[in-house]
Amino acid sequence: MTYFIYILLNNVIPLSIMIALGVILYRAFKLDIRTLSKLNFYLFSPALVFKMLYESTLSMQLMMQTLLFFALHLVAMFLLVEFIMRVRGYQNxxxxxxxxxxxxxxxxxxxxxxxxxxxxxxxxxxxxxxIIMMMQSLLPNTYGVYSVNAHKNDPRQTLRTILSLPVIYVIPLAFLMRWLHIPIPDPIYMPITYISNAFVCTALLTLGVQLGSMKWKLMFSDVMLSNVLRLLIGPAVGFGIVWLLGIHGTMAQALVLATSVPTSLSSALIAVEYDNEPEFASQVVFSSTIFSICTVTLVIYLIQFIA
Structure with a gap:
């Protein structure tokens, strides 16, 4: 019950309030969602990723183990969702x-x-x-952008779009500066800190603006399918992979917990920025956050049994 209340009070309610403010602001001022989306992609998100990686202390062994788990989990979920989409006959x-x-x-x-x-x-x-956050920041800005543009644009134009995104440069730069112990002067680091602190607020307001601007057509079966795959099947696959790799104890628990969280805001931001089913993407982000109160609490209970 403690975890349930914590998730509700510290994740779901604050997120919902920020999303609701975005809805209200759109209804009052008709905010431009494209501008908000570009601020997230080109300013706030890169600053957050850079700051967290620059300040982190990561060993090579830990990174390799975590990346192996992440890659296996990604491939397993990719194949599973591909199979289900073929069965359901999804298009474009x-x-x-x-x-x-x-x-x-x-x-x-x-x-x-x-x-x-x-x-x-x-x-x-x-x-x-x-480490997982780093990969989940990199993937949407590379594969995610490619996937929504591949069927629309010339491959070279898609590549140019990806190469224009700051996050793919920020990650190696942060690692390089940290490993070489290159200090950042306070007059430069303070703006980075201020900008990174604004990411969550701006991303959630953007989601609220999208929810407020769209013509609501509840895509119940598709949204619920996504929620089940993300919140239930995702951590179940995580349990299977740590067992397969022979990972035990705290590391196994942390890896499984990392796979149990709701759909990323990045999926909605990509959908909005590149006009790729923004209504569906926004509904999934919002609903998975709400449903995660129960599912994440269940995962927290179950990971206690990983020896």
Whole structure:
């Protein structure tokens, strides 16, 4: 019950309030969602990723183990959702939207505080979560952007779009500066901190603006399918992979917990930015966040049995 209340009070209610404010602001001022989306892609998200990676302490062994788990989980979920979409006969943009809603999950502003609650501020488990957050920041800005543009644009134009995104440069830069112990002067680091702190607020307001601007047509079966795959099947596959790899104890628990969180805001931001089923993507992000109150609590209970 403690976990349930914590998730409700510290994740779902604050997120819902920010989303509701976005809806209200759109209804009052008709905010331009394209501008908000570009601020997230080109300013706030890169600053957040850079700051977290620059400040982190990650060992090579831990990184390799975590990346192996992440890759296996990604491939397993990708194949599973592809099979289900073929069975259901999805077409065109809906294929990409469904796939992104399942394989991109909220590893930053939801999973990071959750990790620190469950493992009581453990630096080891925080490092695991930061590695997964890094990959979940990189993938939407590379594969995610490619997938929504591949059927619309010339491949060279799609590549140019990907190469214009700052996150793919920020990640290696942050690692390089940290490993070489290159200090950042305060007059430069303070703006980075201020901008990174604005990411969560702006991303959630953007989601609210999208929800407020769209013509609501409840896509119940598709939204619920995505929620089941993300919130229930995702962690179940995580359990199977840690067992397969022989990972035990705290590391196994942290890896499984990392896969249990709701759909990432990035999937909705990509959908809005590139007009790829934005109604579906926004509904999935919002509903999976609400349903995660119950599913994440269940996962937290179950990971206690990983020896």
């Amino acid at each position: 943009s809906m294929i990409t939207a469904m796939r992104n809603s399942v394989i991109f999950y909220n590893s930053a502003n939801y999973a990071l505080p959750l990790n620190q609650l469950v493992f009581v501020g453990d630096a080891f488990t925080l490092s695991i979560q930061i």
